Amino acid sequence: MNDPNGLVFYEGVYHLFFQYHPHSSVWGPMHWGHATSRDLVHWQEHALALAPDELGMIFSGSVVFDAHNTSGLAPQGQAPLVAIFTHSQPSTEALGSPHQHQSLAWSLDAGATWQKYQGNPVLQSPGLKDFRDPKVFWHATTARWVMSVACGDHIAFYASEDLKNWSMLSRFGQAMGAQGGVWECPDLVALTLHGRERWVLLVSVTSGGPQGGSATQYFVGDFDGRTFTAEHADVRWLDWGPDNYAGVTWSNTPGRCLFIGWMSNWLYAAKLPTAPWRGAMTLPRELQLREMDGHAWLCTPVAAEIESAFQSGSVIQIQTSHDLSQALANSQGRCRLTLTADAATSWALQLSNAQGDIWRLHYKPETRQFGVDRTMAGQSDFHPEFAACHLAPRFAHSSVIHLQVYLDACLMETIADDGLSAITSLSFPSSTWTGIEREGNVDVSLQTL
Ligand code: FRU
Numbered sequence: 001m002n003d004p005n006g007l008v009f010y011e012g013v014y015h016l017f018f019q020y021h022p023h024s025s026v027w028g029p030m031h032w033g034h035a036t037s038r039d040l041v042h043w044q045e046h047a048l049a050l051a052p053d054e055l056g057m058i059f060s061g062s063v064v065f066d067a068h069n070t071s072g073l074a075p076q077g078q079a080p081l082v083a084i085f086t087h088s089q090p091s092t093e094a095l096g097s098p099h100q101h102q103s104l105a106w107s108l109d110a111g112a113t114w115q116k117y118q119g120n121p122v123l124q125s126p127g128l129k130d131f132r133d134p135k136v137f138w139h140a141t142t143a144r145w146v147m148s149v150a151c152g153d154h155i156a157f158y159a160s161e162d163l164k165n166w167s168m169l170s171r172f173g174q175a176m177g178a179q180g181g182v183w184e185c186p187d188l189v190a191l192t193l194h195g196r197e198r199w200v201l202l203v204s205v206t207s208g209g210p211q212g213g214s215a216t217q218y219f220v221g222d223f224d225g226r227t228f229t230a231e232h233a234d235v236r237w238l239d240w241g242p243d244n245y246a247g248v249t250w251s252n253t254p255g256r257c258l259f260i261g262w263m264s265n266w267l268y269a270a271k272l273p274t275a276p277w278r279g280a281m282t283l284p285r286e287l288q289l290r291e292m293d294g295h296a297w298l299c300t301p302v303a304a305e306i307e308s309a310f311q312s313g314s315v316i317q318i319q320t321s322h323d324l325s326q327a328l329a330n331s332q333g334r335c336r337l338t339l340t341a342d343a344a345t346s347w348a349l350q351l352s353n354a355q356g357d358i359w360r361l362h363y364k365p366e367t368r369q370f371g372v373d374r375t376m377a378g379q380s381d382f383h384p385e386f387a388a389c390h391l392a393p394r395f396a397h398s399s400v401i402h403l404q405v406y407l408d409a410c411l412m413e414t415i416a417d418d419g420l421s422a423i424t425s426l427s428f429p430s431s432t433w434t435g436i437e438r439e440g441n442v443d444v445s446l447q448t449l
Helices: 303-309 323-332
Strands: 004-010 013-020 033-038 044-050 057-065 080-090 098-108 132-139 143-148 155-160 167-172 183-193 194-206 215-223 228-229 244-249 258-262 289-290 295-299 315-317 332-343 347-352 358-364 370-371 389-393 398-408 411-416 420-424 435-439 441-446
Touching: 004 080, 004 244, 013 044, 013 057, 013 258, 033 057, 044 080, 080 132, 132 183, 143 183, 155 183, 155 370, 183 215, 183 289, 194 228, 194 244, 215 244, 215 295, 258 347, 295 358, 323 435, 323 441, 332 347, 347 441, 370 411, 370 420, 389 420, 435 441
Parallel strands: 004 057, 057 132
Antiparallel strands: 004 013, 013 033, 033 044, 057 080, 080 098, 132 143, 143 155, 155 167, 183 194, 194 215, 215 228, 244 258, 289 295, 315 441, 332 398, 332 441, 347 358, 347 435, 358 370, 370 389, 398 411, 411 420
């Protein structure tokens, strides 16, 4: 699997559709898989939601709850869930370049089964090779649907009153931001900072990320219902790790902005040494804006539901490295480490196992950088760029650093300063971590679920 798709909260259930190739663990003709959760912690997988057809593969897209049946896709008196996705046909001799168009499907049984719209596609490519990943939301001020769609090196915005007829509003991003690869998976969200509405545009870029390969950048700015204007020219990354890509947010969660990303990187996604599965999501994160040094920064703390799950588990406040190691071994490598560290001196945390694999997290006050080192953390020979030490800036200025490391087998998410710095990275130790060592001024506690 790859990208999260169709994230929607509906009747108390979080839906997570995802790019899925059911016949192999490498990318192929894309379908939409489907999973649901009531608490963002426990997930259940369901039958395939959408399969390729004569218009092409089912690429990424979104789902909205069409509460007033503006689309007319539901019988009178009912309201459908509507999926807006890309139909993608690979390039062939007859077609020339790939053909990507936006299409609809709808569900009247809370996402369990889907029907494709007869009039597909509803939005044809304006002659662009890359034209995909429609993300739709209801824009209350102008009382219409707004779609963001990725167009190679920029994002286009379209509007519709019925999800079927779309007209172009504007374009954003040509020659802006990180342009080291193709732009994909846009998401335009409204967040509040100091009581004022601000808009954030997420854009994933296939290569040229801060650690090489793919990554997700964001722009903070304003959206007037027609045009998005960024308020900064610098490139901002949602996550500084190598493995958080194509992330988007749930629709229909008033007052909250919940995000999930695909925990991988197109550099080596097809080579990751897992079986029979390949591809996983990050933990759900809450998107928030925080002001610092006169600028609005995006923070990605882990969703409160995950935090409460850890709080109801056993908390192990330990003083000695031996006790910590014991607790880590008992957790089978699935736990959260909470670090409280000094921002004025260097410190490090090291995980190890019986095979001699080592994963290391360090902080250096001189450069104000965190480092996540997976050069010796286990299997890495499947791709030359996998073994690396990834550096990430610390943005916060407080004298104490609060940091969480979420571990689950090969998945690791490091979140510092309430999500101001996040470093999501995979590593493949030969066996679970059983040793923890600390250097310098850092306290560590361990929680299990
Ligand atoms: C992003 C992406 C999307 C596309 C999908 C295909 O990872 O390349 O642009 O819709 O994956 O699986």
